Amino acid sequence: MCVPSCNVTLLQNGTYLRNGPGVWEVGDGSALGHLFDGYATLVRVSFRRGRAAGAHRQLESDAYRAAKERGRPLLREFAHCPTKPASLVDRARGVVGLVTGRALSDNANVAVLPLGDGRVMCLTETTRSSALIDPCTLATIGKFRYADALGGVIQAGHPVVTGSEFWTLLPDLVRPGHRLVRMAAGSSERNVVGRVDCRGGPTPRWLHSFAVTENYVVVLEMPLRYSISSMLKSELAQFYLFDWLPASGSYMHVVRKSTGKTVASVEVPPFMALHFINAYEEEGEDGQAAAVIADCCEYYADPAVLDALALHRLRSPRNSDAFPDGRVGRFRIPLDGSPFGELEAALDPDEHGRGMDMCSINPAYLGKEYRYAYGCSARWPCNFLNALAKIDLVKKTAKNWHDEDGAAAPSEPLFVARPGATREDDGVVISVVSDVHGGGYVLVLNGKTFGEVARVRLPYGLPYGFHGCWIAGKI
Numbered sequence: 001m002c003v004p005s006c007n008v009t010l011l012q013n014g015t016y017l018r019n020g021p022g023v024w025e026v027g028d029g030s031a032l033g034h035l036f037d038g039y040a041t042l043v044r045v046s047f048r049r050g051r052a053a054g055a056h057r058q059l060e061s062d063a064y065r066a067a068k069e070r071g072r073p074l075l076r077e078f079a080h081c082p083t084k085p086a087s088l089v090d091r092a093r094g095v096v097g098l099v100t101g102r103a104l105s106d107n108a109n110v111a112v113l114p115l116g117d118g119r120v121m122c123l124t125e126t127t128r129s130s131a132l133i134d135p136c137t138l139a140t141i142g143k144f145r146y147a148d149a150l151g152g153v154i155q156a157g158h159p160v161v162t163g164s165e166f167w168t169l170l171p172d173l174v175r176p177g178h179r180l181v182r183m184a185a186g187s188s189e190r191n192v193v194g195r196v197d198c199r200g201g202p203t204p205r206w207l208h209s210f211a212v213t214e215n216y217v218v219v220l221e222m223p224l225r226y227s228i229s230s231m232l233k234s235e236l237a238q239f240y241l242f243d244w245l246p247a248s249g250s251y252m253h254v255v256r257k258s259t260g261k262t263v264a265s266v267e268v269p270p271f272m273a274l275h276f277i278n279a280y281e282e283e284g285e286d287g288q289a290a291a292v293i294a295d296c297c298e299y300y301a302d303p304a305v306l307d308a309l310a311l312h313r314l315r316s317p318r319n320s321d322a323f324p325d326g327r328v329g330r331f332r333i334p335l336d337g338s339p340f341g342e343l344e345a346a347l348d349p350d351e352h353g354r355g356m357d358m359c360s361i362n363p364a365y366l367g368k369e370y371r372y373a374y375g376c377s378a379r380w381p382c383n384f385l386n387a388l389a390k391i392d393l394v395k396k397t398a399k400n401w402h403d404e405d406g407a408a409a410p411s412e413p414l415f416v417a418r419p420g421a422t423r424e425d426d427g428v429v430i431s432v433v434s435d436v437h438g439g440g441y442v443l444v445l446n447g448k449t450f451g452e453v454a455r456v457r458l459p460y461g462l463p464y465g466f467h468g469c470w471i472a473g474k475i
């Protein structure tokens with residue numbers, strides 16, 4: 001569906017793409033109940049010669065098609081289990097569905113990623129969700145078929161994609177750990193680079209994202225572990241598919257990209273994080289990397305954020321059920337064999353406000369020492385993130401943006417650098433804002449001042465989305 005073009009002043013031509021959940025009801029009101037479960041809705045906003053034009057379209061996953069046909073969700077989503085098996089045969093079928101991944105949803109609503117070779121991939125955390133889309137029409141082209149025999153049913157929600165390569169982690173549900181894999185642009189074959197073993201328990205940890213530096217991959221182990229019994233019994237565990245087991249410890253691992261060897265594995269204070277922001281190497285006096293610094297959006301070691309994103313909580317009166325506090329959690333992981341790492345707030349959370357998640361950075365600083373991050377925050381107690389923040393990690397300050405009535409929900413602010421820029425914050429920040437009246441607009445902020453460059457009002461509101469990307473030039 002197309003929206004009318006609007007006059008805007010912009011710094012370059014290109015296309016903003018965003019993925020996220022958009023449809024929670026199928027059939028006669030049969031509904032999914034969690035933000036993470038909505039069937040994927042893609043959004044495109046193309047900027048050309050100072051004008052913007054947009055479109056949105058549903059991603060045609062098997063899960064979405066089957067739910068529409070049968071009038072109810074049939075596959076296991078993040079927070080949804082289809083009907084409980086009534087007999088032993090049903091249970092055995094469930095186990096086969098799990099081992100093959102066929103019982104798990106392919107609703108690719110988390111990320112949309114240009115692979116650097118013209119292909120654009122959408123995915124969620126099931127391997128079978130990986131799909132290719134046409135960035136222009138937003139049509140679903142088909143499944144992304146990996147040309148390798150790595151198998152496995154689960155993958156990280158956030159591969160790290162540069163212009164030339166794709167890194168991801170494949171959780172191993174049998175021997176708790178993650179395989180680190182790499183795929184070159186233009187190829188569909190993933191190669192195993194190494195493996196990280198999970199510490200302290202029989203099941204792997206949940207990992208939505210990981211971080212990279214120039215030479216290393218940083219893998220988190222928080223106390224949220226896959227519940228194998230939830231999978232086998234087709235029941236929800238304490239936190240959907242996961243159990244919170246703080247006694248099993250929290251760890252951070254660092255793997256060298258060139259060898260796949262784990263060079264550090266340290267215990268850290270308990271934490272809860274979905275998203276890394278960035279990571280980089282800190283030099284010692286000898287000029288060699290002495291530590292890895294990894295920043296994430298951290299919820300004070302409280303998994304309650306997962307429940308806070310249930311739809312009944314998001315639809316409750318705004319000021320009850322306030323969204324859990326968050327901070328920029330900064331890990332320092334020593335590379336000298338010390339057994340412990342540190343975790344502290346990178347700045348006083350009062351600077352950005354309550355809540356902090358969905359960050360982006362200037363992509364040229366991926367894996368390098370950086371200064372600025374842009375994220376969603378909560379200026380006032382609210383059951384959703386209702387503001388945007390530009391964080392200065394050197395001065396430890398933040399600039400904030402919020403809609404006039406303070407109640408709109410702006411999605412992940414995506415930083416787009418100005419071509420030829422030399423300053424880290426020289427560019428714009430794009431966010432799609434859903435307002436409380438059911439409408440919305442595309443917001444463009446100045447990356448440096450965080451002042452408004454443009455608002456492009458949409459003829460209808462769009463749901464809150466997850467992660468986006470920028471494709472420069474014409475697609």
Ligand SMILES: CC(=O)/C=C/C=C(C)/C=C/C1=C(C)CCCC1(C)C
Pocket residue numbers: 036076077078104105106107110124125126154157208241274466
């Ligand atoms: C949006 C976000 O932070 C996390 C999303 C995670 C998802 C959608 C995980 C999905 C899964 C399924 C779709 C099937 C069962 C396995 C699991 C990995 C939980």
Ligand SMILES: CC(/C=C/C=O)=C\C=C\C=O
Pocket residue numbers: 110274323357358383384385466467
């Ligand atoms: C943390 C979050 C949304 C918060 C909104 O208030 C969404 C996480 C999405 C993961 O991809």
Ligand SMILES: [Fe+2]
Pocket residue numbers: 110157158208274275466467
């Ligand atoms: Fe995410």
